Amino acid sequence: MTEYNAPITEMEFLIKDVFDLNSITALPGYEEATPDMVDAILEEAGKLGRDVIAPLAQASDEQGATWNDNEVTTSPGFKEAYAQFVEGGWNGIGFDPEYGGMGLPFVLSNAVSEIWNSSSIAFGLCPMLTGGAIEAMHHHASEEQKAIFLEKMVTGEWTGTMNLTEPSAGSDLAAVSAKAVPQDDGTYKITGQKIFITFGEHDMTENIIHLVLARTPDAPAGSRGISLFIVPKYLVNEDGSLGERNPAYCISIEHKLGIHGSPTATMSFEGATGYLVKEENKGLACMFTMMNNARLNVGNEGFAAAERAYQCALNYARERVQSPVIGSKDKTSVTIDKHPDVRRMLLTMKAKTEAARAISYFTARQQDIVAKTDDNDARATADALIQLLTPVVKAYSTDIGIEVANDGIQVHGGMGFIEESGAPQWLRDVRITAIYEGTNGIQANDLIGRKVGMNGGAYLDILLPMIKEDLAAAKAKGGVFTEMAEAIEVGLNNTEKATAWLLESFKEDPKQAATGSVHYLRLLGNLCGGWLLTKSALIAQAKLDANEGNPAFMKAKINTARFFAEQIMPTSSALKAIFTKGYNAVLECEDDWL
Amino acid sequence: MTEYNAPITEMEFLIKDVFDLNSITALPGYEEATPDMVDAILEEAGKLGRDVIAPLAQASDEQGATWNDNEVTTSPGFKEAYAQFVEGGWNGIGFDPEYGGMGLPFVLSNAVSEIWNSSSIAFGLCPMLTGGAIEAMHHHASEEQKAIFLEKMVTGEWTGTMNLTEPSAGSDLAAVSAKAVPQDDGTYKITGQKIFITFGEHDMTENIIHLVLARTPDAPAGSRGISLFIVPKYLVNEDGSLGERNPAYCISIEHKLGIHGSPTATMSFEGATGYLVKEENKGLACMFTMMNNARLNVGNEGFAAAERAYQCALNYARERVQSPVIGSKDKTSVTIDKHPDVRRMLLTMKAKTEAARAISYFTARQQDIVAKTDDNDARATADALIQLLTPVVKAYSTDIGIEVANDGIQVHGGMGFIEESGAPQWLRDVRITAIYEGTNGIQANDLIGRKVGMNGGAYLDILLPMIKEDLAAAKAKGGVFTEMAEAIEVGLNNTEKATAWLLESFKEDPKQAATGSVHYLRLLGNLCGGWLLTKSALIAQAKLDANEGNPAFMKAKINTARFFAEQIMPTSSALKAIFTKGYNAVLECEDDWL
The missing domain is CATH 2.40.110.20 (Butyryl-CoA Dehydrogenase, subunit A; domain 2)
Incomplete structure (x- = not known):
């Protein structure tokens, strides 16, 4: 059984430093979400995740829920853990205080959800679905219906x-x-x-x-x-x-x-x-309310599973001794985390996980602005970003979850194929996230259609200037920051070119772009991930300069961003090329050529 | 349960037309491997695979082998199927007639192995391991040892x-x-x-x-x-x-x-x-004899699993009706194979599978030349190609097996997560192939080290001119063939640049290249795959021009090669860039930055 420790330093850094908690706390209704409150909530959720929920994951995999005569018995310990979850008031932290919730911002409840999902996706699904139902009823149900059902759903009693x-x-x-x-x-x-x-x-x-x-x-x-x-x-x-x-x-x-x-x-x-x-x-409109949030929540499962897989692989790699390092004069066997190929895999896992997490937290922040701001322009901007990024959070993050869990198995070598190591479960668990709540292909079609192609790229016209501003700051900083900014800029240019082609071709024949829509989504996801990691690295450097925070963590943020720029961003030219030119053999393919 | 039908047209096309069976039949000892013999063997193996072995795959997944008091009971039906396999003489088709084998060339026995592996990797492993042991004993055991053990192993009795x-x-x-x-x-x-x-x-x-x-x-x-x-x-x-x-x-x-x-x-x-x-x-040297072949055989499992996953996904996609085609005026729901994104996934699966298969069959042919030619130069050339391509066959093909099986799940949508669909099993089964017989990271290090870095690229100097010759022929053909050749040429140029950097950097510090060795292997794998698909497409066009063969099959070969050129080859520039420049954040990463 592998342990899980919530990455609380990273969560706090993102919420407070990168995404400016103060500006959220300043919104009417979020006053209670102070830095101390954030620390306390994450700390306690981390404990519940680590001590109560995460230890159930492997046993629930071996003995899943069972059905008998229309009744379902959940896995050993689930009922007790859920009772503890409800008792701690965790179900309601993000919901309306009027119905018994704590009304905390989504930037925080989203991080708390990550903890449940990393602990056990299977367990986390129950409150996730309840949350979707609450959301739909909160917006659409009658006062009478709310009076009967909502409070007990917010507490988690139902x-x-x-x-x-x-x-x-x-x-x-x-x-x-x-x-x-x-x-x-x-x-x-x-x-x-x-x-x-x-x-x-x-x-x-x-x-x-x-x-x-x-x-x-x-x-x-x-x-x-x-x-x-x-x-x-x-x-x-x-x-x-x-x-x-x-x-x-x-x-x-x-x-x-x-x-x-x-x-x-x-x-x-x-x-x-x-x-x-x-x-x-009017059912479909009601359902869409809950589907948008559900997509963000499924995206959360993606990087949460990736985080768990990463911790599992890192622990193994730090203990497993095998062979000396290539080219080293010292022929002593070392722990495998020292081998360049394994270190590359670990950094790939870490960089992708942090990129997907950053995009999710950024989008959560926009939800909070939409919910509470009284500034119409700010709300419109935030809403545009949510619209644009929801398919990215869902699909990019869950694709990454699968890739990271798959790499985690590989880091384990032969042990990675043995269920007792824990490694296979994270891949098996996360695999569904690319499918449910709209397959990732459907997300990609949503992105190229409703979110870009049909509005002339209006949402991108809001996002890209934000990226450019941060890249300019990184470029001005010199050294590795300039290198990173230049790598991300290549992604930006390719995104702009791909978008220009999309807007043109979509009018004539959306099938061309639909053929490679997943490549476009990946291109945009990498751009956003690279941007937010670079932005985080700049803030980490400022912290180092000011002697604030944990220096190893801050240096790691810079190195991880550099890795992303070096190993992930170069794919952007290929993605653009495949998206804009790769459709012929697909569209001209006859049925009997498959 | 999903059916399996061996891709016999494809196998025969590769063996006879693309890899020139006549030149193998002309080698002393392979005279019996006539075109008719190839047809008959593949036909019969296809039946045994389809009717006897493939139907056991799903049940053996549900009820695996069980252990009790030092004894192991195999899955239901395995014992009977194995008896049938032995009775048919299948175990010995590739081995020395002196010990009861049929002495058929590896180009053919490798295709037959593909059939067992597609039917059930678990079943195929037993003869695969026996074959490895036979190989080692054949080369290294004493005559007395051979007399006692070898014949019964060749028949499969032991x-x-x-x-x-x-x-x-x-x-x-x-x-x-x-x-x-x-x-x-x-x-x-x-x-x-x-x-x-x-x-x-x-x-x-x-x-x-x-x-x-x-x-x-x-x-x-x-x-x-x-x-x-x-x-x-x-x-x-x-x-x-x-x-x-x-x-x-x-x-x-x-x-x-x-x-x-x-x-x-x-x-x-x-x-x-x-x-x-x-x-x-001298044990290690003996073991290496068997390891090289074992690596080729594991590579075979990779594309064999991919083929099975593809057939499973294609059958589902052709039956499942869902939604009208994007941008279509006809709002009738269609089978999902008509949706551009699904069609892209299916073609990706098909193109990668066929690329990996072609590389494997090409390498098998070199084995036959080494085994039987009396031309020393030809033997040296073939041996160099085997040395170079063994890690590619092993790692590229098994990586592809995982990717294709993963795409196969995605094609199924929600059903892909349900074990009854069959789709998850191909991913679970094939996952080990990237690990055993030397992880794919170890294969990549073997490639950049012993196979390229340490011999100054001598093996590549044999391979690349062969590729250039075929690309020149494709270029001269015009139309889509010229387009394909140009796409493969970009891969060739990037491989040459990456190799030049490898040869330089490897002398100073092999760690730099070891960081991205998997990217170099992928680059070379894509190049070889793209080359052999293009070569196949040219031959398919010649068949069409001559009114020979199944026209739909020949057109499919051309379209699949085109797809590979359009959707896979553009990654080569990225792979080269990551390999030659992406190592800094890995090599400078401190332990506490992970």
Whole structure:
């Protein structure tokens, strides 16, 4: 079993120094998020993660959730750990105080989520899904509905689920076919099957609140005919006590590559009572509220898993002795972290993880500005950045999670293939993150379409000047900072060229750009990662100059940024070339050439 | 369960048309390998793979080999399938007729191995290891030893193993510590523990012949003090019948990420009787004979798994209906293979698989020339190509196996995470191939060191002119062929520049190049893959022009080569840049910056 220690120094550095916590604390409603509060929260979450949740990860992999006769028993220790999680008030830290939350900013709750996800993605999924349901209900449910359900979901006493997918309606929600028949009392009877429902059934709480997409009898075809319903596992009496069992059953759970601790349910709604959210046929809009946040949260899982895989590999590499260093006169065997190829792998893992984390924290900050600022321009800017970066956070970060976990196995050598080492689990667990909440290909199409191609690159016109400003500062600094800035600038130029081509070609035939949309997303992700690591390195140097903070940490930030500039950024020219010129053989490929 | 159909058209095209079977059949000893023989062997092997072995893959994943009290029970059906395999004479097709083999060329037996590996890597490992042991014994064992053991190993009646690794001696064989004490009768008593021993124990045959590295009492330290021993599970009486049980026990098997059907044994030699191969302290040289072939065979597993993953993903993509095509006026949902991003993934899978296969088949051809030619120059040339390309076949092909299997999961969307789809298994199974027989980092160091850096690039001076000649022919052809040739030429130029830097820097400080050796290997792998696909495309066009062969297949070869040129080759500039300039942050990284 491998330990997990939350990277609290890094988290605090990002939240306070790189992303200017003071400017968030200054927003109305976030006054309590002082530097001391941030330290205290991260410290305590780190302890719960390290001592309670992370030790369950491997056992939950070996003994996943089990199904029997419509009931699900979660992995050993999950129920107790969840109770401790609820008792500590952790579920509500980011939610509205009106419903029992702490109302802390997303820059902080996002870091706390990282701790849960690094500890165990399977465990972290339960509050993540509850959070999505809270979000949707907070924005769209009636006051009466909120009064009944919301507080217990915010505390975590009840959990929530999202019931979107059906056997023949995965990414394409227009094909949803579950039925909702209106009843005389204003409720609806929901009938249909939903698949891939995370924590759709479990034994950790008394009640589960399902949010379900379904169609009313007269609904128009396609995505405009979908409505959203609240379908509790147990109906709730007027006094708040639990009433009768709603016929919403988990009829099986999936046998999956990873996240065995997270039950993935097939739900059968058999005339279950549902309460309409908002109006009929407005379901998709309600769901989008929760999907945007869900995408940021899945991105969080990506780098959180990468962090765990990195810690696991680093610990192994620091202990495993094998062979002398190449070209060294000293023929004594050394720990493998000293071998150049292994050191490169470790730095690759670290640099990618920190790049993806920085983009996520940057985007979380924009969420906070949108939520609380009274400056309309600032809100519009922040909102544009969220729109643009949500697919990047989701896809770039989860691709990186897979790559880093895969490298982590390689660092372990033969032990990396042995389950007891822990290394394979992080790859198996994180693999789903590139698929659910919209596959990474769908994210890439969202990026080239809605987020860039269809608005003439307006969101990029907000982001790129911010990057240029920071690069100018790095360039002026000299030495490695100038080198880094120049490497990132190559990425910037390639992004600008790729974008110009995208805007042109998209008008004529979006298929060309869709062929290589993942390459464009990667190009933009690397640019943002390289930019924020360089920005972090500049701030770390300022800290060193001022004798502030942990010098080894600050030097590491500079070295990691340099590594990213040296080993990752040079791919940008290739990505641009493949994106803008690589579509012919795909588009001209006949069916029988595959 | 997903079907497997051996890509026989592709195999025959490569063996006969691209790699000129006639010139192999013309070698003394290979006369029987006529085109008809090749067709018949591939056809029959394809049937055995499809009908007998491939259907066991998924069940063997679910119920892997099990250990009880030093005995191992293999997965359901393995014993019967292995008996059928032996009965068909498949084990011996590549080995010396003097010992009961068919003596067919490696270009053919390598293709047949691909069929076993695509059907089930776990199953294929047993004959692969036996083959390695046969190889080592054929070259190094005494006539008496051969008389006792070899024929039954060639038929497959007995299997063989390689016992190299110990708990603290993985890649570093100099650290081997198992002991061999000479006895009065000329035998040795072997004592020690070996780990990660593939098919070290099983129930498919009556006897298992272990090849074991150990040290005699007076042996010098390090790799020069290692001897090789034959240690049979059961001693063999003079009449060839089985004698007493040798104390060579399997004391446990590993719980692994994949290849569950292949028992990975911890072997305890408890004073077991061993027979010295060749002389004391020559063990490493004997082992190297078998390691070179083993590396080519592991490379085969890489693209064989990729082929299986591709077939699995393609079948799914052709059936799964989801969403209309982007930018299309027709809003009908289509099968997902029509979506540009999915089509790109499928072509990426196909192109990488075919590139790795082509390099493997090309190298197999060189083996045949070395084995049978009486032209010394031709032998020297072929040997140089084998030396150079062995690490490429091993590492490039297995990296590709992982990437393709990972893409295969992605093509499946949510179903890709569900074990029943089959998709996750190909990733889990192939993951080990980048690790065993020398990790891919070790292969990359072998490439930049022994294969290029230490001989002044002499082997490349043989390979690169062959590439240039074919590129000139492609360039002269015009159209897409010229475009492809130009794309490959960029890779060639970058390889030449990277090599020039390597030869310079390696003299001063091999650590610089060792930092990015995997990038250099990838650069060379892409160059070779791009070259051989382009060469294949030219031949396919000639076939089309002559109205020979299956036109859809020939057009597909051209399109796939074009795809490789468009989507893979542009990375060469980045790989060169990272290799030649990306080492600073690695080499200057302090321990506490990780």
